[in-house]
Amino acid sequence: MSIYVTSSNRKSSALTGSCRKIKDNAADWHNLLLRWERVNENAASGAANIVNIRRSQSDQLTDESSSQTDAETQIHGGATEPQTDSAPSLTEECNKLQDAVDKMVVMVTKMERLVMSQRGVQELEEFQFGTEGRKVPLFLTWDTQDFTLSCSRLLSSFQQELKLKQLILSELAHTMSPDLCLVYLSAWLHQPYIHPNTRLSLEALLLETGHRAL
Template identity: 50%
Template sequence: CSAVTGSGRKLKDNAADWHNLILRWEKLNNEGSGVAEKIVDQRLKRSPGEAAAPPPGSAPPNPGRPLEQACSELVGVVSKMASIVAKMERLASSERGVLELETFQRGAAGRGGPLFHSWPTQLFVEQSAGLLQCYQKELALKQRVLQELAHTGPQDLCMVYLSCWLHQPYIPADSRLALEALLLETGHRAL
């Protein structure tokens, strides 16, 4: 078994990085979902007319404190997700760079054969661009949910935001297949 070098090594390393970043994203999505649920619960507890007067002689409780803490947690989660998307952008850029280098070295026809099993370098670039686009859109949605969740009045709308966070509508099931295909092609998964 020969060692992979050059463009092949870069693409193989990038495939592993894609996998690791997506696993981190999924972990953060689950964490964020729990935090978003806490925000909605706190929001519903703060409904007008439900606040009871504090007992005489005691300091009034700060009902907004748990909500503020949960919002801060969600800001942290979204910030980490933005960092992941920035790393994904660098991976996609790196793969475009590999393709441009091959085009420069070998002309418009590019590499004569595939680097691994069957994919030309162009397909790695396309798969990465597709994955990146999904996660960029999903990040924009999560940022919007972050802005709106604690300030939304109707319970139904809160539930829509929670559902959007949990189900990630901009990351379709075929993006998972694209990742698995990338891992299969580069030898990270056995055929």
């Protein structure tokens, strides 16, 4: 079940102060995750196309080597890089993948700001109520430290996943090994750093702030 938060329904809420800020941040986390999933899914086809192009180039190189027909002309600067007509397509797909990673960088930057915002709320609460915080939870059971910890864990997962995406971007189009290409493609699709616990953390955050019904 998805949640949809707009500026209009945010203003209709009676929540104010720390509660309002934390609930808005939780909605932003949810929307960023949805956006991340869309970008990742859309870019997956581009990554698959790059793998197919590289496998085709590898197969062509193998065929030419086995027949020993003009093998010397297929070597560029001593590297086993085949000259094929697929280069423009490869460049196009790489540009699409670069665009996806650029969007992910922007999203992670926004996530970092959300964590900074949450830490600011925690510091304000500690200033107002002391290090032990409020006597009554802001929503159900969490205190501000719980929110900060949850958001920090979410950020860490996406930061690590972004680094993996950047590595795949830099290596995928230059990898001659078909098996390694498939490993990179699988890593892009399955997102090992955004594991089930990451999604559970987000669901807990949404439940605690009232975006999910009990």
